[in-house]
Amino acid sequence: MQVAQYVTEQLRMWGVKHIYGVAGDAILPWLDVIGKQKDIRYIACRHESAAAMMAAAEAKWTGRPAVCTATSGPGTLNLLNGLADAYADHAPVLAITGQVETHKLGGPYKQYVPQEDLLRPLCLYSTTVAHPDAIGNVLHRAYVTAGSQKGVAHLAICKDIFSRTTVWPLVETLPRLRTGVGVDRGEVEHAAELLLQAKKPVILMGTGSRESANLCLQMAEKIGAALLLTLGAKGTVDEAYPLVLGGLGEGGSRAGLEALAQADLLVALGASWFPRSFIPAGLPVVQVDHNPITVHAHPRLFPVTAELGDVLPLWLRRLEGKSPDSGWIQQVKRWHASFWQEIEQLVDQGTDELIKPETLMHALSQVVDDNAIIALDTGEHSIWFNRAFRGTAQFPIFSGKWRTMGYGLPAAIAAKLNNPDRQVVAIVGDGGLQMTAGELMTAAAHNLSFPLIVVNNKTLGLEEWKMVQTGLAPFGTRLENPDFVKWAEACGIEGRRVSAVHELLPALKEAMKSQNMILLDIQCTLPTLTERKREIPFQAQATNVYNERKV
Known part of the structure; x- marks a missing residue:
């Protein structure tokens, strides 16, 4: 099987439905193969940056690795802006680019640049394929890396390699790309104590709360918390719900700022965005996130490193006897009314x-x-x-x-x-x-x-x-x-x-x-x-x- 056929069939077996790209000399043998099959839809874009943006957007929607492609030199360089978006937002994207022929690597040839050096700041994994029997191992590693670590992986395949035969077998079964983070009962219990003591809590829901939105809402009702939504969490909770006070930051509401001014605890659920200049000095924070890298460096923050969907049921059971502060609930509802009124006036x-x-x-x-x-x-x-x-x-x-x-x-x-x-x-x-x-x-x-x-x-x-x-x-x-x-x-x-x-x-x-x-x-x-x-x-x-x- 030719390498171009191998890559196409392997991606098909792993569930890839689209490849976004722009044609160029170094990927023409691969495009020839893609054009002769119907399982993967090739999206011919007008600019490589847009192709990478499309892959990043698909990855943000599906949570699975999305694929983009470009030729060597300027084509690869044009991908960078869209790949940087995937890198910054932890979207799983696999970029497969063409490279000059193997005998031209390192030489003064047109459109040659060492792509691994070019993409290194944005990639979890990047390598050049210069032998046909290397393709199976590195394609598997790149796809799994992008999917499991939520970021960009990159393969540069030399043009002549696409047309050569590989003996590497196709691999149908992938390892599970999403593995949970074990719950530390001590962390969960300590955070639960802070929640029990809080009388004026505010919950900040982020993009990572979307899959657990119903549990977040139950949590807010249990502890009587005002709800703030980041832009990524917009749509997780109907904003007509009386505990919702809009967003935070420049896109936020005056009501949300007033709630934070009186709050005694901020609970960040799946929110990697944390505008410190909008948070009161001295306000204690509890943050739940499965990725320790996104936990904020904050002197009064207590982190719970775990999957939000695992933590919230434990908290709800632990807080069964807690009654929300009725005065705080009524104040939050008044703020909610003022939040809606503010928009109507605007x-x-x-x-x-x-x-x-x-x-x-x-x-x-x-x-x-x-x-x-x-x-x-x-x-x-x-x-x-x-x-x-x-x-x-x-x-x-x-x-x-x-x-x-x-x-x-x-x-x-x-x-x-x-x-x-x-x-x-x-x-x-x-x-x-x-x-x-x-x-x-x-x-x-x-x-x-x-x-x-x-x-x-x-x-x-x-x-x-x-x-x-x-x-x-x-x-x-x-x-x-x-x-x-x-x-x-x-x-x-x-x-x-x-x-x-x-x-x-x-x-x-x-x-x-x-x-x-x-x-x-x-x-x-x-x-x-x-x-x-x-x-x-x-x-x-x-x-x-x-x-x-x-x-």
């Missing part, structure tokens, strides 16, 4: 006014399906999504710690490919869309249908806002945009411009019902964010020099 606009991004996000939450997948790009609109979108059971996919622009459209494509019968909505900024706009043709080529909502305010809104907040004169942030409607139509996609508040809700409803892909060019105001840090009613654990700097 989106109160005249019908002929230009649309504020918070108005857009609030309106969107009224028309999307409860189980929709929301692909978010990075920018001011993502903060407003966190503040103003009232989540029920949606699933947001976004670039969390890497925060790359251009992520929304590739992520939506991957989400729709993996969920053809589920509603997918992409929300992108005008700047972010122009970074990966070529992928409109990728979506069109595969007949994908989802609404693409463009927040068009002709500026890099978040950067402009940051410059203003720090006393800098905005420069280099304003955009001269193309006609996005005509751009969509040139790609064979329906486009519509929405210019005033009274047009917004009908256009969103129509887009959600459409069986075709549609781009909505939403004409929005310039940045409207207010700085949450200025509303903090307590001394924070860590000051933010950037925001206090006067220029």
Whole structure:
């Protein structure tokens, strides 16, 4: 069996459904094999960075290794941005790249670069395949490493190796990629004592709480805790639930800050994001996470290193006799009402006014399906999504710690490919869309249908806002945009411009019902964010020099 055939068949046996990539000289023998089979769908992207973003987004959704490919040299280099997103958000991605022929390794040949050196900062495992009988062992190791350690693995396969014969046998059975972390009863018991003593607890739910959301909710009810949701946890709990106070950080709520100011314990459940400058100094913290690397370095934090789904049932049994503080519960419910009222005031606009991004996000939450997948790009609109979108059971996919622009459209494509019968909505900024706009043709080529909502305010809104907040004169942030409607139509996609508040809700409803892909060019105001840090009613654990700097 040729190496190209071996790789394709082995990936098929392991359940790979898509390969995202861009054609190039060093992978042509592999593409020839991929094109002759039907079990794995090849997604021909317009840019390698977008291909890696699609793989990262698929991995975040499925939890299984997703695959992207590119040629040697510039193709491999272009993958880096998307692979960095997978690295930062612990998404299992396998990148298989072409490399120059074996006899050219290390020489002054076109498109040669030592790829292991290039990708080392982002990869858990990276190697070059220079012999056909090496492929079985290293492919197995790369796939298992990416899947079990949740990160990026990389194989560079020399072009001539793809066409050579390997004697390595196919391996059908993989080891279990997810292994639980054993519960330390001492840790669980000590943390339970802190929970028993707490009268004013607050729970911060993160991305890692999604699979245990019902148990988290039972826990909140048992101890009478206010609930804060990170962006990754949005949709784990219906925000109409009276203990939910919105988010934390710049995308959070004033009610959440007021609750933290009076809290006597913060319980972080599956939350690797921990904005220290929004947490009161001296507030004790309990954190549960299966990965010790994501436990925060904090002098008053007690860690429980275990699977959240294993810890919560033990706590619930241990806390059976605890009654929540009725006064605290009533206060949390009042904060919940003020949290909803704050949003209603923010989106109160005249019908002929230009649309504020918070108005857009609030309106969107009224028309999307409860189980929709929301692909978010990075920018001011993502903060407003966190503040103003009232989540029920949606699933947001976004670039969390890497925060790359251009992520929304590739992520939506991957989400729709993996969920053809589920509603997918992409929300992108005008700047972010122009970074990966070529992928409109990728979506069109595969007949994908989802609404693409463009927040068009002709500026890099978040950067402009940051410059203003720090006393800098905005420069280099304003955009001269193309006609996005005509751009969509040139790609064979329906486009519509929405210019005033009274047009917004009908256009969103129509887009959600459409069986075709549609781009909505939403004409929005310039940045409207207010700085949450200025509303903090307590001394924070860590000051933010950037925001206090006067220029």
